[in-house]
Amino acid sequence: MPNMPGMGDSKAPQATSASGVGTVESVDAPQRKIKLNHEPIPAFNWPAMSMEVTAAKSVDLGKAKPGAKVKFTLKKGTDGTYTVESLEAAP
Ligand SMILES: [Cu+2]
Numbered sequence: 001m002p003n004m005p006g007m008g009d010s011k012a013p014q015a016t017s018a019s020g021v022g023t024v025e026s027v028d029a030p031q032r033k034i035k036l037n038h039e040p041i042p043a044f045n046w047p048a049m050s051m052e053v054t055a056a057k058s059v060d061l062g063k064a065k066p067g068a069k070v071k072f073t074l075k076k077g078t079d080g081t082y083t084v085e086s087l088e089a090a091p
Contacts, residue, residue: 017074071090
């Protein structure tokens with residue numbers, strides 16, 4: 001993925017799924033894309049960052065509004081890309 005400094009440098013085995021929290025920056029529902037500004041995700045060795053990811057069909061992007069704080073789970077595919085598997089409002 002472009003524009004994701006600090007990712008992918010670790011030689012240590014990494015988790016294939018993880019949860020995180022962050023803020024929705026933008027949503028492109030027709031393209032199934034969501035841009036999240038998330039807090040660090042230690043399971044992936046990720047610092048805090050802004051990133052755009054694809055959302056699984058099961059995720060209702062209609063509920064994701066820019067500026068909303070959300071909890072989400074990400075899954076790493078065999079091709080190395082990440083998919084949002086669940087998304088819900090964070091307290
Ligand atoms: Cu990231």
